[in-house]
Amino acid sequence: MINYQTFDTWWWPYVFIAIAGWLATDIWRWLGVLVGNRLAQDSAALTWVRAVATSLLAAVIAKLILYPVGELQNVPVEVRLVAVSVGFAAFLMTGKRIWVGIAVALSFLFGGQFLLGAALLAG
Amino acid sequence: MTLEPGRSATYWFFKGARGITSLPAIILMSAFVGFCGFAVEAGVPLGEAVFMTGMIWALPAKVLLVGSILAGVSLPAAFITVALSSIRLMPMVAALIPEMRTEKTPTWLLLLLSHFIAITAYVFTMERIRDVPREHRVAFFAGFGMTVTTANIILVAVIYSTVANLPAMVAGGLFFLTPVYFLTSIWASTRERAGHIAMTIGLALGPLFHQIAPEFDILYAGLIGGTLAFFIDRFWKAGARS
Numbered sequence: 001m002i003n004y005q006t007f008d009t010w011w012w013p014y015v016f017i018a019i020a021g022w023l024a025t026d027i028w029r030w031l032g033v034l035v036g037n038r039l040a041q042d043s044a045a046l047t048w049v050r051a052v053a054t055s056l057l058a059a060v061i062a063k064l065i066l067y068p069v070g071e072l073q074n075v076p077v078e079v080r081l082v083a084v085s086v087g088f089a090a091f092l093m094t095g096k097r098i099w100v101g102i103a104v105a106l107s108f109l110f111g112g113q114f115l116l117g118a119a120l121l122a123g
Numbered sequence: 124m125t126l127e128p129g130r131s132a133t134y135w136f137f138k139g140a141r142g143i144t145s146l147p148a149i150i151l152m153s154a155f156v157g158f159c160g161f162a163v164e165a166g167v168p169l170g171e172a173v174f175m176t177g178m179i180w181a182l183p184a185k186v187l188l189v190g191s192i193l194a195g196v197s198l199p200a201a202f203i204t205v206a207l208s209s210i211r212l213m214p215m216v217a218a219l220i221p222e223m224r225t226e227k228t229p230t231w232l233l234l235l236l237s238h239f240i241a242i243t244a245y246v247f248t249m250e251r252i253r254d255v256p257r258e259h260r261v262a263f264f265a266g267f268g269m270t271v272t273t274a275n276i277i278l279v280a281v282i283y284s285t286v287a288n289l290p291a292m293v294a295g296g297l298f299f300l301t302p303v304y305f306l307t308s309i310w311a312s313t314r315e316r317a318g319h320i321a322m323t324i325g326l327a328l329g330p331l332f333h334q335i336a337p338e339f340d341i342l343y344a345g346l347i348g349g350t351l352a353f354f355i356d357r358f359w360k361a362g363a364r365s
Binding site for chain 1: 240
């Protein structure tokens with residue numbers, strides 16, 4: 001099977017990225033343009049497409065929090081969930097101020113880790 | 124593009140470019156610091172990390188591609204993984220295009236500019252495009268999309284050698300910033316009730332389908348969640364009328 005390490009040349013990884021990365025993403029953007037060109041503004045079809053796009057993004061958000069990559073994996077899932085929930089509540093209560101939601105969520109994420117660390121040390 | 128009464132296309136291009144200092148753009152750049160750290164950790168060389176940033180642009184797709192490279196999977200398998208996760212770009216682009224174009228906008232221009240659409244550009248544009256005169260919306264988007272993409276390419280190139288020294292907690296926070304920002308900003312910029320219903324259902328369906336069909340979870344959650352939200356909203360409206 002051809003993979004990332006198949007050819008020992010400088011250019012092969014770039015070809016690999018161009019096919020598996022660039023082509024794999026841009027074909028959907030091009031299809032989106034062709035579909036979007038046929039959608040009338042304020043039509044029911046556009047409302048449906050927008051609802052599907054929103055639902056997709058929501059699923060991405062949930063996955064980024066529940067099944068994260070990188071360093072976030074080392075933060076317990078309970079801490080992540082409490083942080084995002086409290087942050088979202090703060091966002092709603094302050095008249096949808098995005099920076100408030102982010103600041104509160106991050107403080108709970110850091111605070112939760114400190115508390116857990118302290119609890120582990122004490123126990 | 125012709126000069127219309129009021130401001131010129133150039134004005135709107137730079138107005139879009141100035142979006143680089145907006146909250147969405149700043150959050151995205153922080154997320155790219157997180158991605159850069161991940162790429163370094165995975166052993167992706169500088170040139171390839173920069174190339175990925177420019178060519179793929181969508182952050183989740185890049186994370187998946189790096190994951191595929193790490194796992195040593197074959198080219199077709201990597202292509203399918205990234206392509207499946209990127210289907211979401213299609214409805215996003217399809218929803219944005221009717222807001223952006225005029226009857227005179229050439230399709231090739233939209234095809235070219237669609238490369239700059241990813242979640243952040245979608246959120247930023249949906250939030251602000253209604254305040255831009257229709258004939259200048261393409262210029263406004265081009266200004267934002269090109270500036271933010273270029274800035275992040277430079278950012279990845281510049282921080283690549285220093286990012287490995289980030290404390291673990293900060294790196295974790297950078298990965299956390301993105302979902303929290305998406306959650307709040309998409310909620311705030313959604314104009315219709317159908318959108319809020321779609322969001323709530325999608326949040327629940329994402330993890331659910333991750334258990335049932337992990338390769339297609341985002342796709343199923345989007346299609347089923349979006350369709351459900353669409354009909355719930357319809358019935359709600361019909362009920363309110365009768």
